[in-house]
Amino acid sequence: MSHMQWQGYLRKDGRKGIRNYITVVYLVECAHHVAREITSRFKEHPVQLIGFAGCYPNAYADRVMNSLCTHPNVGAVLLISLGCESFDRKKLEENIRQSGRPVNSIVIQEAGGTRKAINDGVRWVDWCSGIIGNTMMVPMTVNDLVVGTVCGGSDATSGITANPAVGLAFNKLVANKGIAIFEETGEMIGLEEVMSSRAVNPQLAIELKKSVEKAARYYSAMGHGSFAPGNADGGLTTIEEKSMGAYCKSGDCQISGLIKPGDRPVQPGLYLMDVVPDGEPKFGFPNINDTVEIVEMISSGCHIILFTTGRGSVVGSAISPVIKICANPQTYRRMEEDMDINAGGILTGETTLRDTGEKIFEGILAVASGIPTCSEGLGHQEFMLSYKTFTPLGPGCLPV
Structure with missing residues (x-):
């Protein structure tokens, strides 16, 4: 390579x-x-x-x-x-x-x-x-790659180390004509105006905002939000704080489109995946676990998934390798065998945010070339496909 x-x-x-x-x-x-x-x-x-x-x-x-x-x-x-x-x-x-x-x-x-x-x-x-x-x-190059990102087991360090570092890696991926996908509209609540301001066209801006508003309604109807006891134990205080941290994974490029599971972007750029079902709640919580989100990203063509975690997660996936990026230096020391990149070094002064973003980008290239991730080496092949309902979006949201 x-x-x-x-x-x-x-x-x-x-x-x-x-x-x-x-x-x-x-x-x-x-x-x-x-x-x-x-x-x-x-x-x-x-x-x-x-x-x-x-x-x-x-x-x-x-x-x-x-x-x-x-x-x-x-x-x-x-x-x-x-x-x-x-x-x-x-x-x-x-x-x-x-x-x-x-x-x-x-x-x-x-x-x-x-x-x-x-x-x-x-x-x-x-x-x-x-x-x-x-x-x-x-031969493959960066412009052949589709890379997704999710977070799981978030804590107070996630939004200041691993997530913004992924955002920097996404910036470089898009600059090199790759495709980057982020999701978790249920964890963007309160940021819909900020996010929609990055849309490439006015129609997309409206749809980005609507996707977050839909998530807020859905969770309200279910009587449940995307905020777990483990998040609170890890130092997160509100869904707004968690949302700001999750949003950092998207970097600061313009957003090229809004997709739903199974939609496959064909142009380089940054895309938001809306994983919250359309219509009235029918099938329960939209994010049963992190594996469901990973599977949905893979269904949209992701070759690799970047998984950020503060508390620690061990899941991998079938079909596409998962790169674990640990936000918390203490978690990294406890679970080093499961973690590919120690973003917690930003807090301890061992590295910088910029250097960590570069390391994530280099990790994408290494895994794409065949180097196994930690979860692959440990035999993780988690998979789950559940029930949801989605309505197709207009052409302004998914460029052809």
């Missing part, structure tokens, strides 16, 4: 990936065990497990799953179906095939039960490993 160029995996749909996974996908919870058993036979190989637990997927779950199965980091897909769930597996299989990826479906009821389905799956994955091993490698 040169400083700004490395080798990536060219997909037949023209996109480029930084990993080359075979993804085993269960399409209902009843098929989870079979899919897990197949994946477990390949622990030392690039084989990962994802899935949808519900028997009745809605448009959101279907769209996200289709996006994940054709993600640039995915080289091939094995679908595991019980046989009587409502997921449109044939359409999903056809979409994957049209993207140029090897794909196969195993229906447990037709295969003859658990053991036979597992054996069929193991044989296919073993065969497919040789196929994707011959994937064409091509």
Whole structure:
């Protein structure tokens, strides 16, 4: 790898990936065990497990799953179906095939039960490993990358170390024609005017403001906000304080668009992802856990996720590597094995905000070139896909 160029995996749909996974996908919870058993036979190989637990997927779950199965980091897909769930597996299989990826479906009821389905799956994955091993490698640069950011286990240090450092890394990523995505509209409450002033056009400014106002209404209706007891234990006092810290992750570039899970930006720039469902609350809290947010970012094409934490988090993800950026120096000392970058050094005087932002940017390039993150090395592959409802946005919010 040169400083700004490395080798990536060219997909037949023209996109480029930084990993080359075979993804085993269960399409209902009843098929989870079979899919897990197949994946477990390949622990030392690039084989990962994802899935949808519900028997009745809605448009959101279907769209996200289709996006994940054709993600640039995915080289091939094995679908595991019980046989009587409502997921449109044939359409999903056809979409994957049209993207140029090897794909196969195993229906447990037709295969003859658990053991036979597992054996069929193991044989296919073993065969497919040789196929994707011959994937064409091509040069990649920063302008091929899509990078997302989330925060979890925030404390009073998050907004003054890790989050603004990510903002600086995002500034450099966008300056080099990459795509950067931030989210958590429920943690931007009170900042809607400030954020909307950065929009590239007046229509987008209105929609950015509306997305935060929607989040405030949604949380009010649920009787719950994006502020956990752990945040208070870590020294945060109000949602406004947490919001200011979370907002820092976006840097200070102009905002190019507003997207929803599964939307894929095609132009360089900075994008806000609205993860709060549209309409009346139907499916409970919009952010059940950090993993849901990570999955939604991956569904919009993120090759890498930057995860900032003050209290400490150990989650990684399937499909796209997670770079952990620790805001608190004490947490870093306790959990160093799980953390990639010590932003807490800003507080102790060991480094500066600018240097940490540069280190995060260099970390993005290193991980893109194939260097594993801490969570990858530890085997983390967390995944969760839930129910939500979204209404498409107009073209002024997602530039074509």
